Amino acid sequence: EIVMTQSPATLSVSPGERATLSCRASQSVSSNLAWYQQKPGQAPRLLIYGASTRATGIPARFSGSGSGTEFTLTISSLQSEDFAVYYCQQYNNWYTFGQGTKLEIK
Amino acid sequence: EVQLLESGGGLVQPGGSLRLSCAASGFTFSSYAMSWVRQAPGKGLEWVSAISGSGGSTYYADSVKGRFTISRDNSKNTLYLQMNSLRAEDTAVYYCAKDLLVGAVAFMDVWGKGTTVTVSS
Numbered sequence: 407e408i409v410m411t412q413s414p415a416t417l418s419v420s421p422g423e424r425a426t427l428s429c430r431a432s433q434s435v436s437s438n439l440a441w442y443q444q445k446p447g448q449a450p451r452l453l454i455y456g457a458s459t460r461a462t463g464i465p466a467r468f469s470g471s472g473s474g475t476e477f478t479l480t481i482s483s484l485q486s487e488d489f490a491v492y493y494c495q496q497y498n499n500w501y502t503f504g505q506g507t508k509l510e511i512k
Numbered sequence: 513e514v515q516l517l518e519s520g521g522g523l524v525q526p527g528g529s530l531r532l533s534c535a536a537s538g539f540t541f542s543s544y545a546m547s548w549v550r551q552a553p554g555k556g557l558e559w560v561s562a563i564s565g566s567g568g569s570t571y572y573a574d575s576v577k578g579r580f581t582i583s584r585d586n587s588k589n590t591l592y593l594q595m596n597s598l599r600a601e602d603t604a605v606y607y608c609a610k611d612l613l614v615g616a617v618a619f620m621d622v623w624g625k626g627t628t629v630t631v632s633s
Contacts (some may be wrong), residue, residue, distance in 0.1 A: 440619045442557075449607055449623040450557065456614065461621065493557055497619040500571070501547070501559035 408432055408496050412504035418512040421484050427507045429477040429494035438498035441470055441479045444506075445490045453492075454479065481509075514538040516608050516624030523630045528598050534591040534608030534624055542566070542586040545611040547620055548593050550604035550629075558604075561593065562611065576602075598631045605629075 409432040419425045429439070437457040442450035452461040454470035457477055467482040481488055489511050494504040520532040534546070548560040561582040562571045570582050581594040591608050605628050609620035 438617050438619075449625050450620075451623070452619075452621050455612075455619050455621070495557070495619065497617050500573075501549075501619075503557040503559070505556045 408435060408499055408502050410494055410496055410502050410504035412492075412494055412507045414507060415505070416508045416510060418510050419484055420512045421486060423484055423512075425481040425484055425488075425509055427479040427481075427492055427509070429472075429479070429504050431475045431477075431496055434474045435496040435498035437473045438496060439470075439472070439477050440495045440497060441468075442493045442495065443488075443490050444493065450493065484509075486511075514610065514622045516610065516622060518606065518608050518624045518627035521606065521627030521629045523632065524598055525633050526599060526631055528631070529594070529596045530598065530629060532593040532595065532606055532608075532627055532629070534593075536589045536591065536608075536610070539610070541584075541589040545613070545618060546584065546591045547609045547611055548582060548591075549607045549609055549620065549623075550602075551607070551626075552601070552604045555604075560606070563591070595629070598629075600631050603629060603631045 411430045413428045439457045441454040444450045458470045469480045471478050491506045491508050493506050515537045517535045547562040563582045567584045579597045583592045605626040607626045608624045610622040611618040612621040
């Protein structure tokens with residue numbers, strides 16, 4: 407099983423600042439990596455797939471990068487609605503998720 | 513608009529059974545593989561099972577293999593998850609998700625709101 411490790415577990419950032427979230431795979435997943443956003447009591451929402459392609463309707467302030475085993479989600483200028491938990495997921499070999507990064511208001 | 517609506521969750525005793533349903537609308541249901549993903553209280557996401565668009569191929573996580581059965585009725589645009597021999601560790605919110613195939617791989621692009629399963633005596 408491919409293990410996905412996200413860091414940090416919690417990230418405190420002020421509105422308007424940049425947030426950088428990391429995800430590492432235990433073995434290469436090529437570019438088969440997605441990012442999801444989840445708010446309390448809600449279902450996950452797809453943000454990024456193919457490591458760097460924004461899903462339909464996702465604002466340009468969200469960007470993804472990386473390939474192989476190291477990936478990054480960057481939110482360029484945090485809005486109030488961006489504070490949530492973010493999960494990475496590999497879909498190169500079945501599906502496994504990271505444990506999540508909670509993005510909180512500083 | 514693509515919509516997925518789960519139902520069938522509830523409280524069940526250990527060793528019991530439950531069947532979850534997911535009603536789909538807004539897309540050609542039979543053209544897409546579908547998945548179930550669960551989230552235990554306060555925990556992360558765990559893929560549970562997937563099924564091809566025709567229903568001819570099914571896949572399971574090791575944690576549920578032999579106990580859960582995924583199926584679909586394309587005439588009713590509905591996905592199912594039959595859960596038997598339930599354990600306390602199966603307690604979770606269960607989401608159904610539509611799989612989007614890009615090249616030779618697929619990921620979940622639309623999720624339902626989830627249904628809660630609690631296994632407890």
